Amino acid sequence: MQETKESVLRELARVSLPDGGDLVSRDLIRALTVEEGVARFVIEAPTAEIARLMEPVRKAAEAVALDVPGVLRASAVLSAPTQERKPPALKMGGHATPQEGPMRPAGVKTILAVGSGKGGVGKSTVSSNLAVALARAGKSVGLLDADIYGPSQPRMFGLTQRPASPDGKTIVPLKAHGVTVMSIGSMLEEGKAVVWRGPMLMGALQQMLMQVDWGQLDVLIVDLPPGTGDIQMSLCQKSEVAGAIVVSTPQDVSLIDARKALDAFRTLKTPVLGLIENMAVFTCPHCGKDSQIFGHGGVVAEAEALGVPLLAQLPIDLDTRLGGDGGVPVATGSGAMAEAYARLADRMIAGGLV
Numbered sequence: 141m142q143e144t145k146e147s148v149l150r151e152l153a154r155v156s157l158p159d160g161g162d163l164v165s166r167d168l169i170r171a172l173t174v175e176e177g178v179a180r181f182v183i184e185a186p187t188a189e190i191a192r193l194m195e196p197v198r199k200a201a202e203a204v205a206l207d208v209p210g211v212l213r214a215s216a217v218l219s220a221p222t223q224e225r226k227p228p229a230l231k232m233g234g235h236a237t238p239q240e241g242p243m244r245p246a247g248v249k250t251i252l253a254v255g256s257g258k259g260g261v262g263k264s265t266v267s268s269n270l271a272v273a274l275a276r277a278g279k280s281v282g283l284l285d286a287d288i289y290g291p292s293q294p295r296m297f298g299l300t301q302r303p304a305s306p307d308g309k310t311i312v313p314l315k316a317h318g319v320t321v322m323s324i325g326s327m328l329e330e331g332k333a334v335v336w337r338g339p340m341l342m343g344a345l346q347q348m349l350m351q352v353d354w355g356q357l358d359v360l361i362v363d364l365p366p367g368t369g370d371i372q373m374s375l376c377q378k379s380e381v382a383g384a385i386v387v388s389t390p391q392d393v394s395l396i397d398a399r400k401a402l403d404a405f406r407t408l409k410t411p412v413l414g415l416i417e418n419m420a421v422f423t424c425p426h427c428g429k430d431s432q433i434f435g436h437g438g439v440v441a442e443a444e445a446l447g448v449p450l451l452a453q454l455p456i457d458l459d460t461r462l463g464g465d466g467g468v469p470v471a472t473g474s475g476a477m478a479e480a481y482a483r484l485a486d487r488m489i490a491g492g493l494v
Contacts, residue, residue: 144174144210148181151204155197160298160468163201165317170219177212179205184219186301191220243349243379247356248282250494253375253384253410257397259290259366262418263387265464266454267363268296268319269471273478273485275318276471279358279494282313282320284348286375287365288341289334291325298467302326303352311352317472322352342374349379359494367397368404376408383413383493385451390417390438398439402446413493414449415439416484422456452484 149172153164163169163183172181183198185191198216205214244251254270256263264287271283285293294300297316303326304312313322324334324344336344354360362381365371375381384405388398398415405412417439422431433456443450457477463470471481488494 144179144208145172147208148172148174148179148205148211151208152181152201154204155200157197160466161316163197165472166298167315174211177210179208179211179214180216181205182217182219184221186220188220191218194218243346245349245352245354245357245360248354248360249357250359250382251362251379252359252413252493253362253364253372253381253405254387255364255372255384255401255405256366256387257368257399257401258394261366261387261389261394262454263366264292264296264363265460266387266416266418267361268293268464269460269469269477269481270484270488271319271361272317272469272471273481274359274361274488274494276482277485277489279485279489280320280356281318282322282354282357282360284352284360284362285321285323285325286345286348286362286371288324288336288344288371289365291323292464293321293323293363294325295467296464296469297321299323299326309351311347313352313354316467317469320354320357322348322354324348341370345371345374346378368400372404373408376405376410381410383411385413385416387416387418388439388442389419390432390435390440392435392438394434395438395442398442412446412448413488414451415443415446416451417453419456420453425458451487452480454480 149164149169152169153162155163157163157166168183168185170182170184183194183201185194198218201216202214205211254263254267267283271281275281283293285291297319299314299316299321301314303314303322306312311322313320314326315321362375364375386398386401388394402412419434422433424431440450459475460470460477470477
């Protein structure tokens, strides 16, 4: 019976939603049971208004459930919360509180940092797609958006709800595409600027690490802000970071700052696990010709000079940009870019990094 239930869940993952994602990746399925050939489940829409528009989705869900061998009848019910979930009754930011020992969330096996020397090199895009690829490879994955001034992961994962806080202390994170996600962007109104000094950043980082109910994770990926500031220092000095990955484009301007990020991690005694060259090449969709818009081989040469692995060379890709803007990371699908991130995930797993 459990096997049939899991088969129904796999089929429901085929039902796409109009605004991106599917019933399973968007965590909308509730109370799924299969008894005596009858599959019953609830589709919980975010609001009553959205639920009224989801009748075609409900019918499609019943239809795919009937495709499962052993299911003779399927019954899906649309539901919605009776009232909007309230935001956490807790204050974000402020001075970090004294703590014995390192900041290590319970249940998290490994913490990996993804950093860059400067902004605009695609670090957050790499972080989101790597997280999804690792989840698709069977790992339990969390993603902490530590870029507090410029959080982008809620948009990249299609997250519009706020995390819950049942007791005003513990934060229940959001989930999408198989990844548990926490971002300051999910705690604020869209477009609201974070105007904080360093001590408040440290307090927010401590809260998002230690007050979030991460559950049992094989790896927690921390999407760092660009540069070498307070967040990087606090994370590496006060938590047990297993290693860091540095993202750069091939151009000299990016490499100058990437070297500073590498030196910062060495100074903080955080192992550098490897480099990722992003925007390595652009392939024209019309003529098929490759163009090295940001130069060629800069990150490759830097990795060789430093004696660290080159983990991946990723091209500029329109589908990657569209997926990030649309809340459905390109690694969730198929195609060349999804395969590239799958290879990166497999390499990290085979190397014992995750």
